Amino acid sequence: MTSEPSTRQLLPTATGRQTWAALRTELAHLPGLSAVAGTLLIAAAATGLVAPWVLGRLVDDVIAGTDTPQVVTWAGVIAGAAVLAGLLTAAGAAIAARLGETVLARLRERVLDRALHLPSATLERAGTGDLVARAGDDVAVVTNVIATSGPAFLGALLSIVLTAAGLFALDWRLGIAGLAAAPAYAVALRWYLKRSVPYYARERVATGERAQATAEALRGAATVRAYRMEDAHVARIADRSGVARDLSLEIFGLYTRFGLRINRSEFVGLAAVLLAGFLLVRGDLASVGAATTAALYFHRLFNPIGLLLFESDSVLQAGASLARLVGVTTLPDTTTPAGAEPARPDRVPAALEVTVAQHRYDDGPIVLRDITLRLAPGERVALVGASGAGKSTLAGIIAGIIAPTHGAVTLRGVPLAQLDEHRLRREIALISQEVHVFAGPLADDLRLANPDATDAEIGAALDLVGATEWVRTLPDGLATAVGEGGRQLTSAQAQQLALARLVLADPAVAVLDEATAEAGSAGARDLDRAAVAATEGRATLVVAHRLSQAATADRIVVLDQGRVAEHGTHAELLSAGGGYSQLWRSWSVPDLVVPRKRESADQPVAS
Amino acid sequence: MTVAEITGGVVLRRALRRQRARVAAGIALLCTHQAAEALVPVAIGVVIDRAVATGDIRALLLSLAGLAALFTVLAFAYRAGARLAFAAVEHEAHATRVEIVRSALDPRGRRSGMRDGELLSVTASDAELSALVVRVAGLTAAAFTAIVVAAVALLVVDVPLGLGVLIGVPLLVVALQRMAPLLTRRSTSQQEALATTTALAVDLVTGLRVLRGIGAQDHAARRYAGASRHALDVTLRAATTKGLHLGLTTTVNGLFLATVAGVAGWLALQGRLTIGELVAVVGLAQFIAEPVQTLGYCVQMFAMARASAGRVARVLGAAPAVQPGDAGMPAPSPSRLALDGVSYAGLDDVSLRVGAGELLGVLAYDPSEAEALVALLAGRVSRADYRGTLAVDGVPADELHIDAARAVVLVEQHDVALFEGTLRANLSAGASVDDDVLRAAVRAAAADDVLAAHPHGFDRMLTERGANLSGGQRQRIGLARALVADPPVLVLHNPTTAVDAVTEGLLAAGLAATRGAGTRGTVVITTSPALLRVTHRVVVIDRGRVVAEGPHERLLASDTRYREETLR
Structure with a gap:
């Protein structure tokens, strides 16, 4: 059940200043590399100025009627500058990449580290959607820009600055003439960015909608065919593809109009430089060679300026992504300091007590009240109740991921609030309704729970949850790639993996929330057995979807509208003849004809 | 269309045929643009020769007007030509995409042997990439034109010098291209490493609640850091290669320029070239490398388009999974x-x-x-x-x-x-059905809660694949849909x-x-x-x-x- 997306924008985005500060801090960590990279890049751009300057001198000398050795000398200077420029460029590009990529790698690792250690309260509110977008898309955008456009962008920027300086060094009046183009460029860029950035956002949305419609239709192809809806779906996809295409065409139209403005600016600049050169030569204030150098300088700028302008929007987008990444790194750090990882918590079985006077989400209705519950070491307690009775909320409170509005949970007598999150998570494991198989080799998935687990331990865990048989049929055994892009596991198999992870993580307390809900009947029975085996010896709370899970529990707590309606053993509750016994009869006795009126047992699910 | 005979080549040829009007006009305009670009250095030379060196105002005004005319042609030809070429690619990609989806949803099913993920990537990217053949056609023609115009201009100035440049530049570009396979290999492994890292991040964060449930966040972060470091190593190798290539290109181009400048300067000294011609030759020698590089780029792009066209053809040409007959609806029997x-x-x-x-x-x-x-x-x-x-x-x-x-x-x-859409659209599956019928079916499927819990009733929006319903609600809405049908x-x-x-x-x-x-x-x-x-x-x-x-x-x-x- 998802709430509206608008309430989910809860992760911070850094301001421009914070982003710059974060970058400066990172660069300051690598002072030597930063200095060398900067020097090399500037020197490389400067050597690029030699050739046009020499050509101007050559023109002057030819007009003056020099001799052949002088021409050869000038050619030699250009050649020497070329070799030097090549060396500087190669070294500069490599070292700048080392700097940029290292900073980026550190940033992305920090982003993921913070994302993974998001405080439970923040995660429950923010959901994983935004976080996935940041760890995935935003990192990819920044990485791509740094890897592909970054060096060229930086090189172009330096070329432009240095060439402008060169133009002034040649003759300040020629420099001013060259600068005449700057306003034209600036106006063109402003015009473009104002329009393109929102356009790109719209294009991304349109492309996303197209992809979504396509994915939905292809994944549901059997249903589409069964209901004869092919035409409707093809029409919908064609419609969305058409919208995306038209937007792309509009954006390209914008792009070419921008190109037109750039060409106009180029002409303005070139004409101004030539005109100034003409006047200066006529007034005997400069040589024909200087005018030639100026024109060549300016012509040489066409490509870097174009590149700078056309790349400006992707650089802006990378900046926006960077701000979102830096935003994640400003979240509080709940990571355990390196090296301080506690040894396995005391392997003594633990008791857990929970009291909830009242719990509500924000200003919502009260979902739990007057609850007191104790899980003795090794005891298995089942939670039974209709949808919306508050089972999952209570499970979340016991697992320590939801803090009760009024109430407390203690583990071995210590309030959970006083345990650090890391310690807590090693003591109390929660298998929620969310099932996820991690992409990659099966063994890697399981080792997330315990990186030091040997193959034998992994085998034993799989055996305990009854997964050995199907794992043996996998083509590469434990090395078989599963999850996204690998072998698709059934939901029952995925549940078995979740239980195997629990075994390997070996916590003192286990909370299972509807872990077997989605499996078919036959598979569900096997999973029930697997869950019992995996939680043997742990204080366990099972949110029972199937009543068989309740029947095998040591004790049962029935929730109704946020309160404890009944509790006791299976036998006690049956003989008490209350709601539980009716529920059990309607569920377990195969020949019962008409169930009770539904309203009393199955509350509508709030969504 | 006889589906069995579709190959990658057919897909590419069909793209060119379908877009022939846009392609033809686009090529003409892009060629004009490249010719004008080639003439810019010549024009600079002319301005310097006729006006700057002589101080003749009339010549200055005339040559600047000529320059303005050249820029106007250049700019507008590019704008119109590039738009036509781009439109051809986009229209073709759209048409191909719709064909792929239609084929993938063929009621008889198709034996393309592709999984959903593959089909999705064929519709998303291969449709676009195979359409790039249209762009390849335009760019190739334009680059050839630029080379021809530059060649003619050089030969008009001085035949031996022109020949030297014309032979020298392609040789240099081909020589530098020898690094291309290495560059491609390195950047491919870079892309792969980065994609793997991104996929790992997405996968771990998607399963964050599961990780948290067993306290595995630290292990996950360490695993990601390992992947990130590996990606960094690969990226740095690629960046070093790229830097090397960039440096080499800079040096080779500079050495070539030195040679041309030296020879042209000596010729000018002999009086065989004017100052303007000297400037033009140097400018052209620099310019001509661009279209030659474009040709190299076109070869790569064509290879990419062909590979994608092959995948598109696999979908479009896949045989139907079943061969139904043509009998009409039978009369109901016991x-x-x-x-x-x-x-x-x-x-x-x-x-x-x-x-x-x-x-x-x-x-x-x-x-x-x-x-x-x-x-x-x-x-x-x-x-x-x-x-x-x-x-x-x-x-x-x-x-x-x-x-x-x-x-x-x-x-x-x-x-x-x-499917994404209203509850009503999902229940009626495209048919027009009375709300009463829908309501009865929803009741029979015990799915009243889906309807009752929401203020919009049947107009309630379901998100992609009904993700805003619980698994049980989805099943019951599916049953209700079947009862409505x-x-x-x-x-x-x-x-x-x-x-x-x-x-x-x-x-x-x-x-x-x-x-x-x-x-x-x-x-x-x-x-x-x-x-x-x-x-x-x-x-x-x-x-x-x-x-x-x-x-x-x-x-x-x-x-x-x-x-x-x-x-x-």
């Missing part, structure tokens, strides 16, 4: 659906019959045999792949036209697929696996009341006792064979295995 001695994928000589007005339960002890039965009834299995007969209203199913077959038999999948024969497969016990009982009663009368036939393939209880008869399949048959209560009483399998 035996609505009949399997006689059917053997297919684990099913061994299965015979069963669904009469008019009958609610038949099927319990297959092995889930894969249930799947096989569903595939058969859904018409997904080619006649050649099963033995025995499958008859719909007395007519062999393979003789029916695909639309007739689908009009009679409807299979609602176990894994219910809902009200097909002569309805097949349900494990329709209540995510539905709680009480609701399941209500749903079973609703299903029996809605389908268990009149002339319609219903097959419920399930292990749920609550559903089996409301059927008229249950057929039990074990190891591919029908091993028992009879009312649920009788089987419960007489058959131990049956009791065990349906007990909870």
Whole structure:
């Protein structure tokens, strides 16, 4: 059940200043590399100025009627500058990449580290959607820009600055003439960015909608065919593809109009430089060679300026992504300091007590009240109740991921609030309704729970949850790639993996929330057995979807509208003849004809 | 279109043919643009020669006007040409994409052998990449034009010098291209490493709640850091190679420029070149490398387009999975659906019959045999792949036209697929249906909560694949959808696996009341006792064979295995 997306924008985005500060801090960590990279890049751009300057001198000398050795000398200077420029460029590009990529790698690792250690309260509110977008898309955008456009962008920027300086060094009046183009460029860029950035956002949305419609239709192809809806779906996809295409065409139209403005600016600049050169030569204030150098300088700028302008929007987008990444790194750090990882918590079985006077989400209705519950070491307690009775909320409170509005949970007598999150998570494991198989080799998935687990331990865990048989049929055994892009596991198999992870993580307390809900009947029975085996010896709370899970529990707590309606053993509750016994009869006795009126047992699910 | 003969080459040629008007006009304009670009250095030379060096105002004004005219032609030719070429690519990509989707959703199914993910990437990126052939055509023609114009200009200035440049530049570009395979290899592994890192991040964060549940965040962060470091190493190797290539290009171009400048300067000294010609030659020597590089780029782009076109052709040319006949809708018969001695994928000589007005339960002890039965009834299995007969209203199913077959038999999948849109659109599946009918079906499927819990009622929006409903709600809406469609024969497969016990009982009663009368036939393939209880008869399949048959209560009483399998 998802709430509206608008309430989910809860992760911070850094301001421009914070982003710059974060970058400066990172660069300051690598002072030597930063200095060398900067020097090399500037020197490389400067050597690029030699050739046009020499050509101007050559023109002057030819007009003056020099001799052949002088021409050869000038050619030699250009050649020497070329070799030097090549060396500087190669070294500069490599070292700048080392700097940029290292900073980026550190940033992305920090982003993921913070994302993974998001405080439970923040995660429950923010959901994983935004976080996935940041760890995935935003990192990819920044990485791509740094890897592909970054060096060229930086090189172009330096070329432009240095060439402008060169133009002034040649003759300040020629420099001013060259600068005449700057306003034209600036106006063109402003015009473009104002329009393109929102356009790109719209294009991304349109492309996303197209992809979504396509994915939905292809994944549901059997249903589409069964209901004869092919035409409707093809029409919908064609419609969305058409919208995306038209937007792309509009954006390209914008792009070419921008190109037109750039060409106009180029002409303005070139004409101004030539005109100034003409006047200066006529007034005997400069040589024909200087005018030639100026024109060549300016012509040489066409490509870097174009590149700078056309790349400006992707650089802006990378900046926006960077701000979102830096935003994640400003979240509080709940990571355990390196090296301080506690040894396995005391392997003594633990008791857990929970009291909830009242719990509500924000200003919502009260979902739990007057609850007191104790899980003795090794005891298995089942939670039974209709949808919306508050089972999952209570499970979340016991697992320590939801803090009760009024109430407390203690583990071995210590309030959970006083345990650090890391310690807590090693003591109390929660298998929620969310099932996820991690992409990659099966063994890697399981080792997330315990990186030091040997193959034998992994085998034993799989055996305990009854997964050995199907794992043996996998083509590469434990090395078989599963999850996204690998072998698709059934939901029952995925549940078995979740239980195997629990075994390997070996916590003192286990909370299972509807872990077997989605499996078919036959598979569900096997999973029930697997869950019992995996939680043997742990204080366990099972949110029972199937009543068989309740029947095998040591004790049962029935929730109704946020309160404890009944509790006791299976036998006690049956003989008490209350709601539980009716529920059990309607569920377990195969020949019962008409169930009770539904309203009393199955509350509508709030969504 | 005879689908069997589509190849990558056909896809590429078809793209050019379909877009020929845009391509032709685009090529003409892009060629004009490149010719004008080639003339810019010449024009600078002319301005310096005729005006700057002479101080003649009239010459200055004339040459600047000429420069302005050149820039105008250049700019507008580019704008119009690039737009036409881009539009050709986009229109072609769109058309191809729609064709791919139509083919993938072919009611007969297609044997492309691709999984959903692959099909998606073919529709998303290969459609676009194969259309790039159009752009390749435009760019190649334009680059050739630029080279020809520059060549003519150089030869007009000085024949030996022009020849030297014309031979030298391509040699240099080809020489520098020798690094291309290494560059490509390095940047491919860089892309792969980065994609892997991104995928790992997305995967870990998507499973964050699972990680947190077992306290595995630290391990996950360490795993990511390892992948990130590896990506960094690969990226740095690629960046070093790229830097090397960039440096080499800079040096080689500079050395070439030094040679041309030296020779041209010496020629100017001999009086064989004017100052303007000297400037023009140097400018052209620098310019000409660009179109030559463009040609190299075009070769790579064409290789990419061809590879994508091959994948597009695999989808478009895939043979249909089944070959339906052309018989129209059969008249209703007392035996609505009949399997006689059917053997297919684990099913061994299965015979069963669904009469008019009958609610038949099927319990297959092995889930894969249930799947096989569903595939058969859904018409997904080619006649050649099963033995025995499958008859719909007395007519062999393979003789029916695909639309007739689908009009009679409807299979609602176990894994219910809902679509983005209103609840009403999902329930009516494209038909126009009264709200009362919808409401009745929703009630029968015990899905009132989906409707009641929301202020918009039937106009409630479902997100992609119905993700804003719970699994149980999706299943019940799927059932309601099937009841709304009200097909002569309805097949349900494990329709209540995510539905709680009480609701399941209500749903079973609703299903029996809605389908268990009149002339319609219903097959419920399930292990749920609550559903089996409301059927008229249950057929039990074990190891591919029908091993028992009879009312649920009788089987419960007489058959131990049956009791065990349906007990909870």
